[in-house]
Amino acid sequence: xxxxxxxxxxxxxxxxxxxxxxxxxxxxxxxxxxxxxxxxxxxxxxxxxxxxxxxxxxxxxxxxxxxxxxxxxxxxxxxxxxxxxxxxxxxxxxxxxxxxxxxxxxxxxxxxxxxxxxxxxxxxxxxxxxxxxxxxxxxxxxxxxxxxxxxxxxxxxxxxxxxxxxxxxxxxxxxxxxxxxxxxxxxxxxxxxxxxxxxxxxxx
Amino acid sequence: xxxxxxxxxxxxxxxxxxxxxxxxxxxxxxxxxxxxxxxxxxxxxxxxxxxxxxxxxxxxxxxxxxxxxxxxxxxxxxxxxxxxxxxxxxxxxxxxxxxxxxxxxxxxxxxxxxxxxxxxxxxxxxxxxxxxxxxxxxxxxxxxxxxxxxxxxxxxxxxxxxxxxxxxxxxxxxxxxxxxxxxxxxxxxxxxxxxxxxxxxxxxxxxxxxxxxxxxxxxxxxxxxxxxxxxxxxxxxxxxxxxxxxxxxxxxxxxxxxxxxxxxxxxxxxxxxxxxxxxxxxxxxxxxxxxxxxxxxxxxxxxxxxxxxxxxxxxxxxxxxxxxxxxxxxxxxxxxxxxxxxxxxxxxxxxxxxxxxxxxxxxxxxxxxxxxxxxxxxxxxxxxxxxxxxxxxxxxxxxxxxxxxxxxxxxxxxxxxxxxxxxxxxxxxxxxxxxxxxxxxxxxxxxxxxxxxxxxxxxxxxxxxxxxxxxxxxxxxxxxxxxxxxxxxxxxxxxxxxxxxxxxxxxxxxxxxxxxxxxxxxxxxxxxxxxxxxxxxxxxxxxxxxxxxxxxxxxxxxxxxxxxxxxxxxxxxxxxxxxxxxxxxxxxxxxxxxxxxxxxxxxxxxxxxxxxxxxxxxxxxxxxxxxxxxxxxxxxxxxxxxxxxxxxxxxxxxxxxxxxxxxxxxxxxxxxxxxxxxxxxxxxxxxxxxxxxxxxxxxxxxxxxxxxxxxxxxxxxxxxxxxxxxxxx
Numbered sequence: 001x002x003x004x005x006x007x008x009x010x011x012x013x014x015x016x017x018x019x020x021x022x023x024x025x026x027x028x029x030x031x032x033x034x035x036x037x038x039x040x041x042x043x044x045x046x047x048x049x050x051x052x053x054x055x056x057x058x059x060x061x062x063x064x065x066x067x068x069x070x071x072x073x074x075x076x077x078x079x080x081x082x083x084x085x086x087x088x089x090x091x092x093x094x095x096x097x098x099x100x101x102x103x104x105x106x107x108x109x110x111x112x113x114x115x116x117x118x119x120x121x122x123x124x125x126x127x128x129x130x131x132x133x134x135x136x137x138x139x140x141x142x143x144x145x146x147x148x149x150x151x152x153x154x155x156x157x158x159x160x161x162x163x164x165x166x167x168x169x170x171x172x173x174x175x176x177x178x179x180x181x182x183x184x185x186x187x188x189x190x191x192x193x194x195x196x197x198x199x200x201x202x203x204x
Numbered sequence: 205x206x207x208x209x210x211x212x213x214x215x216x217x218x219x220x221x222x223x224x225x226x227x228x229x230x231x232x233x234x235x236x237x238x239x240x241x242x243x244x245x246x247x248x249x250x251x252x253x254x255x256x257x258x259x260x261x262x263x264x265x266x267x268x269x270x271x272x273x274x275x276x277x278x279x280x281x282x283x284x285x286x287x288x289x290x291x292x293x294x295x296x297x298x299x300x301x302x303x304x305x306x307x308x309x310x311x312x313x314x315x316x317x318x319x320x321x322x323x324x325x326x327x328x329x330x331x332x333x334x335x336x337x338x339x340x341x342x343x344x345x346x347x348x349x350x351x352x353x354x355x356x357x358x359x360x361x362x363x364x365x366x367x368x369x370x371x372x373x374x375x376x377x378x379x380x381x382x383x384x385x386x387x388x389x390x391x392x393x394x395x396x397x398x399x400x401x402x403x404x405x406x407x408x409x410x411x412x413x414x415x416x417x418x419x420x421x422x423x424x425x426x427x428x429x430x431x432x433x434x435x436x437x438x439x440x441x442x443x444x445x446x447x448x449x450x451x452x453x454x455x456x457x458x459x460x461x462x463x464x465x466x467x468x469x470x471x472x473x474x475x476x477x478x479x480x481x482x483x484x485x486x487x488x489x490x491x492x493x494x495x496x497x498x499x500x501x502x503x504x505x506x507x508x509x510x511x512x513x514x515x516x517x518x519x520x521x522x523x524x525x526x527x528x529x530x531x532x533x534x535x536x537x538x539x540x541x542x543x544x545x546x547x548x549x550x551x552x553x554x555x556x557x558x559x560x561x562x563x564x565x566x567x568x569x570x571x572x573x574x575x576x577x578x579x580x581x582x583x584x585x586x587x588x589x590x591x592x593x594x595x596x597x598x599x600x601x602x603x604x605x606x607x608x609x610x611x612x613x614x615x616x617x618x619x620x621x622x623x624x625x626x627x628x629x630x631x632x633x634x635x636x637x638x639x640x641x642x643x644x645x646x647x648x649x650x651x652x653x654x655x656x657x658x659x660x661x662x663x664x665x666x667x668x669x670x671x672x673x674x675x676x677x678x679x680x681x682x683x684x685x686x687x688x689x690x691x692x693x694x695x696x697x698x699x700x701x702x703x704x705x706x707x708x709x710x711x712x713x714x715x716x717x718x719x720x721x722x723x724x725x726x727x728x729x730x731x732x733x734x735x736x737x738x739x740x741x742x743x744x745x746x747x748x749x750x751x752x753x754x755x756x757x758x759x760x761x762x763x764x765x766x767x768x769x770x771x772x773x774x775x776x777x778x779x780x781x782x783x784x785x786x787x788x789x790x791x792x793x794x795x796x797x798x799x800x801x802x803x804x805x806x807x808x809x810x811x812x813x814x815x816x817x818x819x820x821x822x823x824x825x826x827x828x829x830x831x832x833x834x835x836x837x838x839x840x841x842x843x844x845x846x847x848x849x850x851x852x853x854x855x856x857x858x859x860x861x862x863x864x865x866x867x868x869x870x871x872x873x874x875x876x877x878x879x880x881x882x883x884x885x886x887x888x889x890x891x892x893x894x895x896x897x898x899x900x901x902x903x904x905x906x907x908x909x910x911x912x913x914x915x916x917x918x919x920x921x922x923x924x925x926x927x928x929x930x931x932x933x
Contacts, residue, residue, distance in 0.1 A: 095308075
């Protein structure tokens with residue numbers, strides 16, 4: 001294999017080289033450039049650009065916090081706990097895999113048996129002060145229950161900052177309005193997954 | 205010895221060993237699902253199939269003894285296929301709930317499914333509606349059950365309770381229970397390879413991989429069984445054990461939350477404790493103590509000259525002294541393993557049902573595997589062990605000495621060395637007073653013929669008998685004559701250790717300091733005394749158990765307060781850690797950290813070391829049997845119910861039970877009380893008010909009175925004649 005395709009960066013015919021004068025090497029040449037720049041008032045050109053842009057109204061500046069950038073569905077910000085579409089029940093089964101895989105040890109989960117003798121999450125917290133938002137918890141979750149969300153504003157007045165199960169859980173009204181968003185990052189179902197699943201025979 | 209080959213390795217088997225046993229001993233892997241080394245082979249899973257060269261078909265290695273010179277193949281393509289198919293069949297309709305299942309992470313089904321690479325299913329059958337069941341301490345989920353029959357095997361053979369059984373019905377088959385037979389030992393939970401049998405309390409509270417496992421020994425009774433404390437976030441969540449080889453009773457498995465939670469060190473109480481030790485004339489303690497602490501107390505005694513008081517251990521010490529003089533050996537010679545392989549067991553003065561669960565387990569295994577003849581000599585018939593006992597001999601209360609003397613006379617052939625003693629026995633009188641007939645004795649004698657491993661169990665009633673010295677002498681004489689292997693059951697966890705280490709005295713007048721016994725100044729691991737001490741699941745140390753083994757105790761939970769070693773250090777008996785004393789106990793000079801606590805591949809226990817008995821040569825004459833005391837009227841037997849031993853089991857969450865006086869209808873009629881009455885009576889000066897309950901299975905005029913919530917164990921004879929007073933409001 002040749003390196004030509006990597007070395008040739010002129011991928012489009014629109015590309016052209018900028019005409020830049022050579023850097024002065026002699027003392028006299030350097031002196032000449034300083035005098036030239038000083039009296040040509042190049043500085044004012046820059047100032048003019050700033051001034052012009054100040055009074056123009058379609059700027060590219062995002063005026064945070066009034067304005068916020070849209071973020072991608074795979075963005076990994078504060079965790080969310082999803083509900084099942086069919087029943088609005090919590091997806092988390094309390095398997096504890098997120099706690100086990102967490103490399104910064106920020107997840108704590110306690111489970112108990114509930115009145116229907118099913119496993120219930122009794123306590124769930126994430127220490128956002130420790131969390132490095134690596135996404136392993138979302139990746140390992142077998143139920144797509146814990147995911148990352150888009151809420152990235154988690155400034156706090158102390159290092160420890162906990163988020164609890166109830167805070168992360170999709171509210172029921174949001175669920176009713178069918179506004180729950182699925183996470184598309186690591187751990188989510190890849191497209192056409194069902195075509196690859198081998199089915200258990202149901203011969204009876 | 206049978207010589208044969210496994211995977212072209214030359215191996216030898218002894219008689220009674222199966223091919224699987226030999227393979228395990230030689231570290232050759234044969235997969236199994238249903239095999240339980242401590243019980244007989246179920247042969248239900250067929251995973252352990254092997255091939256034998258020049259023979260068609262598969263052979264089950266678990267129940268097939270090897271034949272000379274055969275060549276066994278443990279792995280081949282067809283075997284792999286067979287095993288893979290077995291795993292596929294196990295997985296038919298097995299719920300895919302590993303995510304929530306308690307067993308996940310330590311599940312045999314999970315492991316073997318992965319091992320045999322079952323990635324797809326080719327079998328199917330219509331599933332059945334299966335209901336989850338809750339049976340007290342354990343729950344059963346038939347959907348998860350693979351019917352390996354391990355639980356029924358342990359329940360019937362190891363425990364001998366015959367509570368669990370298989371309800372047949374083809375694919376509908378499931379495990380069912382006779383709840384009345386269940387003693388809530390949890391053995392079925394421990395052997396279940398999947399999550400079908402689960403602890404009700406533990407269920408869904410933690411995953412297997414989150415738990416820190418600490419190998420330790422049970423501290424509730426003198427068996428000191430091997431166990432693991434499994435904790436998460438500084439709290440013991442459950443207790444497990446090496447269930448393939450050893451057993452645990454319900455107290456060991458479920459009574460683990462007796463730790464003393466202390467927030468910090470109480471310096472003021474500590475300085476008062478030191479003053480108390482300096483000024484005291486008695487230190488009273490119970491045998492729920494490690495060897496090291498007992499040693500420290502003994503060292504403090506040497507330094508400060510107080511009297512070291514533990515009546516229960518002193519009674520045992522005196523019993524063993526007298527025993528040793530006639531046995532010519534300082535210790536008794538039977539172990540629990542001897543009991544399991546015994547074919548003839550006589551117990552006297554022992555409540556087989558509840559004094560020490562491992563004796564009961566051992567006796568029932570002896571019955572199952574060795575067809576043992578078991579006879580109990582006791583004033584009460586314990587109906588719970590009726591499937592184990594071949595002959596109940598009901599002696600009169602207080603006549604144990606006569607009973608043992610008559611046994612000695614019946615069994616010993618050469619009576620010349622104790623001629624005076626045997627000549628003095630008046631059989632008519634003894635038989636009349638003890639209510640043991642000649643027929644019963646000759647039955648004992650007849651069944652003794654051709655028995656190879658007879659065992660005599662001496663229980664607490666005899667050790668604390670008013671005539672204990674003489675009984676000990678007869679028991680020792682029986683051991684010396686090698687008619688029986690004798691076991692003198694230590695009444696409390698470390699009674700044997702304390703009796704070997706400490707120089708015990710009677711209490712003298714003056715102040716006293718109590719360690720787990722209430723006194724003028726009380727050190728308490730229960731949290732109720734003046735200074736908090738660590739409970740036995742918070743300590744490192746050793747016990748001497750019933751097998752005369754020095755076994756290791758490790759801390760399952762941390763203790764934040766002071767311990768006895770801190771007090772000893774402040775008083776000038778200095779050592780960095782309490783376990784530094786382990787090598788100085790006077791047994792073997794092995795450091796604590798060098799003591800083992802594990803089982804090997806074939807189930808040999810490596811737990812601490814055996815304490816050697818000292819031999820002596822004395823020829824003393826036995827004392828004559830004196831006139832027997834008579835006990836009439838209402839008699840109360842201070843016997844604890846199953847799964848309860850001491851203050852440390854009484855308040856644990858899963859063991860808690862009502863403390864009722866339990867008697868037969870006959871007892872109720874004779875004492876003029878009825879079921880449901882509150883009665884007042886006093887035993888050895890201690891007043892009890894108990895709710896009376898009739899147990900229709902019981903017979904005779906003796907009622908059980910639980911005393912496990914008393915802080916010190918009594919050293920008095922456990923049968924007492926009482927006046928019952930009904931105090932219903």
